Amino acid sequence: MSLSHVLLGMLNKPASGYELKQYFEQSVRHFWYAELSQIYPALAKLEKEGMLSSKKTASDKGPSKKVYTRTSSGKKELQEWLAAGPVLRTERIAYLTQLFFLDEISNAKRISFMEELRDDFAARHKELKSAETNWAAQDPGFPDQLPDTGLVKHMTLRSGLLKYAVMVEWCQECIAF
Amino acid sequence: MSLSHVLLGMLNKPASGYELKQYFEQSVRHFWYAELSQIYPALAKLEKEGMLSSKKTASDKGPSKKVYTRTSSGKKELQEWLAAGPVLRTERIAYLTQLFFLDEISNAKRISFMEELRDDFAARHKELKSAETNWAAQDPGFPDQLPDTGLVKHMTLRSGLLKYAVMVEWCQECIAF
DNA sequence: TTGGACATGTAATGAGTTACATGATTCT
DNA sequence: AGAATCATGTAACTCATTACATGTCCAA
Structure with missing residues (x-):
């Protein structure tokens, strides 16, 4: 129900999968976790569904990267998720x-x-x-x-x-x- | 990594899948959740692995049930899980x-x-x-x-x-x- | 007799983990 | 030349959710 939404939330600014993973570690990491091997397919799926668009971009350091941008449909999906109210009692501690x-x-x-x-x-x-x-x-x-x-x-x-x-x-x- | 361990913990006393689900709702529910459709196969798997044994028993109310008992191997597995220390930073909130x-x-x-x-x-x-x-x-x-x-x-x-x-x-x- | 609690499962799908695989670029 | 970091993915597996399927026993 959820990594997709987290990614949509983080794609407030365009970013590549690798960058998103780094943002994860600095912020969302305290309450959500995801491996790169989960992030890449999730981004591909969101793109296929029209929630994101991507384009290959040169990197300042290292090889070229695939930068994803949230589409209006992606933003709408995120807002619906949030407006539906808090997702409660699904924690596993x-x-x-x-x-x-x-x-x-x-x-x-x-x-x-x-x-x-x-x-x-x-x-x-x-x-x-x-x-x-x-x-x-x-x-x-x-x-x-x-x-x-x-x-x-x-x-x-x-x-x-x-x-x-x-x-x-x-x-x-x-x-x- | 875990429903199995929760079940091993709850099988401190013998119980059936249906009963375990009820205990779940009263206690562990505050920090762990599982559907019956997840519990039954998990119990079957634990039995196959020798962590549990089962026998069919008449119920006071309703049809006969399959009561599971924790074996010594099951208890050992539980203790090892606990002794390995707390499972940290895996929560998703x-x-x-x-x-x-x-x-x-x-x-x-x-x-x-x-x-x-x-x-x-x-x-x-x-x-x-x-x-x-x-x-x-x-x-x-x-x-x-x-x-x-x-x-x-x-x-x-x-x-x-x-x-x-x-x-x-x-x-x-x-x-x- | 019908509805509710008791009882156990399977099947299809989705989400997440671990292991593997590859390659570019930069720094030392 | 070699290591570290940057970058993207696939494959196999495990774990979890949702929907379906079946049937017993008891009380109103």
Whole structure:
């Protein structure tokens, strides 16, 4: 239901598959993941469906690339997806599932599991914090004078900061217990 | 990588596919989802691999059912999965992805999107809260005298309560802005 | 007797992962 | 010359969703 929509969202500006993968890693990566081997066929399919158009373009570094542009039909599809409201309760959170069954392993292993989890949440929090710092340094309008585009990015960023902060505390509480 | 492990975890006590689906809806549903049409073949595969054994058993209500039991090999597989540490950064959270691109729709639509999101978080919080209340009513040992099994369930429940509470507040903040 | 919960599956399709394959360009 | 990065893909496989198909047992 979804990589296509993510790509349509990212193709706000024309880009090649390789570039899209890089943007992925810097932003959407925190809540969506895709391999290049999934991205290329997805782009081809979107083009076949008329949501994107492409043209070969010389690259500044490396071989020539296939740059995709979102068509009006692609934009419409994206807007319909968004206007239909949030896609809810489809998340699959492996670590919570594991935690739910964690009584199947020893107490020592449970603790190191929770420590690893805490460390990862802390790392994610730190990543977001530094993204925020960089943004603030580069953009004088941050965080109060943002355009719509920046506003929703900021909201997304903030949800991560709040969530990971709570989750780190929660892990500490679990470990302490 | 995973429905199999979830099933192995739930087969702590023998159960049929139909029963497992019901347990799913009551517990794991908050962080994992599976259709019956996915569960049945997964159980069959686990049996073929020697992780489960099954036998046909009469039901109190309805036709006879196929009750699966976890074998020692199945238990070992589960423990290895858990001992390998948390499966991290594989979550795909559709609503955050949508939010990230939400500047593509009108302000009015953005607000109703956030309201719907907030209402769902609030509903999830309420579901967990009532699960906690029921548990407390039925179990005199709740929450301080829990066995390992109950302890990890409580930890999981608590993570959801904390997370959804923060997310509701965050939505409010977004809407107010 | 009919509707609902109980019970188990298959088939077709779509989405995602892992492994493989190829080649251009740039930097050292 | 060799390594790193840039660039695009295919193939085989696994996992997940949607639609279909079938049938039992019980209560109203």
